[in-house]
Amino acid sequence: MGGMATDIKLIDENGKRIDGRSFDELRPIKIEAGILERADGSAYIEWGNNKIIAAVYGPREVYPKHMQDPSKAILRARYNMAAFSVDERKKPGPDRRSIELSLVISNALSSVVLLEQFPRTAIDVFIEVLQADAGTRIAGLTAASVALADAGIPMKDLIVGCAAGKVDDIVVLDLNKEEDNYGQADLPVAIIPRTKELVLFQMDGDMTFEEIERGLKMAIDASMKVYELQKEALKRKYINLAQEDEQQ
Amino acid sequence: MDKIREIVLPGDEIDLMGNKPGNGIYIDNGKAYVEYLGIKTIKSGYVNIIPLSGRYQPQKGDKVIGKVVDIMPSNWAVDINAPYLAPLHVNDTPWKVDFGDTGKYLNVGDTIIAKIMSVNEVKQVWLTMKEPGLRKLEGGHIITVSPTKVPRIIGKDGSMIKMLKEMTDSRIYVGQNGVIWIDGSIDAILKVVGAIRIIEKEAHIIGLTDRVKDYLSKNKKGD
Numbered sequence: 412m413g414g415m416a417t418d419i420k421l422i423d424e425n426g427k428r429i430d431g432r433s434f435d436e437l438r439p440i441k442i443e444a445g446i447l448e449r450a451d452g453s454a455y456i457e458w459g460n461n462k463i464i465a466a467v468y469g470p471r472e473v474y475p476k477h478m479q480d481p482s483k484a485i486l487r488a489r490y491n492m493a494a495f496s497v498d499e500r501k502k503p504g505p506d507r508r509s510i511e512l513s514l515v516i517s518n519a520l521s522s523v524v525l526l527e528q529f530p531r532t533a534i535d536v537f538i539e540v541l542q543a544d545a546g547t548r549i550a551g552l553t554a555a556s557v558a559l560a561d562a563g564i565p566m567k568d569l570i571v572g573c574a575a576g577k578v579d580d581i582v583v584l585d586l587n588k589e590e591d592n593y594g595q596a597d598l599p600v601a602i603i604p605r606t607k608e609l610v611l612f613q614m615d616g617d618m619t620f621e622e623i624e625r626g627l628k629m630a631i632d633a634s635m636k637v638y639e640l641q642k643e644a645l646k647r648k649y650i651n652l653a654q655e656d657e658q659q
Numbered sequence: 660m661d662k663i664r665e666i667v668l669p670g671d672e673i674d675l676m677g678n679k680p681g682n683g684i685y686i687d688n689g690k691a692y693v694e695y696l697g698i699k700t701i702k703s704g705y706v707n708i709i710p711l712s713g714r715y716q717p718q719k720g721d722k723v724i725g726k727v728v729d730i731m732p733s734n735w736a737v738d739i740n741a742p743y744l745a746p747l748h749v750n751d752t753p754w755k756v757d758f759g760d761t762g763k764y765l766n767v768g769d770t771i772i773a774k775i776m777s778v779n780e781v782k783q784v785w786l787t788m789k790e791p792g793l794r795k796l797e798g799g800h801i802i803t804v805s806p807t808k809v810p811r812i813i814g815k816d817g818s819m820i821k822m823l824k825e826m827t828d829s830r831i832y833v834g835q836n837g838v839i840w841i842d843g844s845i846d847a848i849l850k851v852v853g854a855i856r857i858i859e860k861e862a863h864i865i866g867l868t869d870r871v872k873d874y875l876s877k878n879k880k881g882d
Binding site: 566 | 666668669670672683685687692694695696697710711712713714742743744781782
């Protein structure tokens with residue numbers, strides 16, 4: 412990352428990337444809602460080779476008690492990578508990276524959830540990365556927002572994201588592992604789809620201002636495609652329940 | 660019922676069609692949007708969203724089953740499967756309780772049927788037992804279902820619950836919070852639990868009542 416000197420060619424003469432995608436193409440995405448029995452809400456996402464489970468519990472009592480807020484709920488997200496999610500075994504437990512990602516994901520989700528409706532409670536979101544292949548924070552956030560909707564938690568909108576980046580001096584969409592490791596920059600973006608407000612925006616590496624603008628636009632356009640998949644996943648689970656209600 | 664029911668998701672814009680916004684709808688820039696996943700319904704001039712999932716939200720007047728989790732000198736704390744513990748004050752019970760004697764009447768681990776007396780704007784809940792039928796539950800078995808399934812288990816005008824009671828010869832009480840109390844012989848309890856799990860899983864498939872009836876009569880013969 413960050414402009415490491417290598418002789419690996421990530422984009423060939425025809426403009427195709429190493430996995431055969433063009434510069435503005437997403438990896439295949441599959442989302443499923445409500446996969447866990449015990450959680451209040453859950454979701455599973457496969458984004459390229461990423462495999463991530465998100466689970467939501469709450470609103471429930473806050474422990475430790477001193478953390479509770481008498482005016483609103485607190486939202487606590489925990490991003491965790493399984494030891495077997497990467498090539499070399501990851502030491503289990505929170506590290507600097509996952510603590511930071513937990514924080515930015517918590518902040519992003521807090522901006523849409525209507526926390527004032529549940530004073531003195533906590534909403535816990537657990538994001539478990541089972542298999543990682545670059546772009547896990549955005550895939551995890553996308554799954555977490557489906558899990559929150561599945562748990563029936565009031566929110567202004569879903570949250571959806573996508574990453575852009577720079578590889579071989581070209582701005583590309585949705586980096587995979589090789590492009591993330593040997594490319595020049597990574598630009599994760601998450602938005603509220605209705606208003607297109609940014610709720611998460613980070614950059615690792617170097618890009619010029621024009622490149623960032625181009626990457627941002629590409630990521631927002633791609634996010635809207637992922638948003639449709641999110642809605643479809645939720646409707647697929649609940650279409651049966653709606654029919655049941657019609658019978659009554 | 661030929662009203663069109665559509666599933667709505669958080670952030671979906673909805674057309675109020677001259678109605679007022681009800682539950683589960685927020686207004687932004689003069690437009691109405693959905694707050695949580697549910698079904699859109701229009702009733703007496705209000706557009707409401709009926710939730711399809713989620714925790715139990717206490718409503719005034721609901722009869723719930725709760726478990727006593729803590730005793731204080733003049734009240735009990737009751738877990739009613741909601742985001743908050745609900746207190747029950749000694750003045751709201753049918754007994755005359757002296758200060759500090761709360762443990763003589765209800766102890767930690769006891770289960771009660773109570774009514775939600777009030778819910779205020781910061782979601783604080785108060786329970787009452789001062790009404791016929793509200794009591795401490797002795798014996799029996801407790802199971803929990805999602806509160807959104809409670810209307811299915813009760814059935815139209817209580818038809819489903821009546822069938823369960825009659826065919827298994829058991830006593831059943833369904834709390835609005837999704838907690839169900841069943842009393843009877845061990846066989847009867849197991850039968851009712853099995854039937855409720857069928858209702859939970861297959862509520863949306865047509866012919867539910869017949870299937871539950873089948874299940875109950877099959878088990879009656881002892882197989």
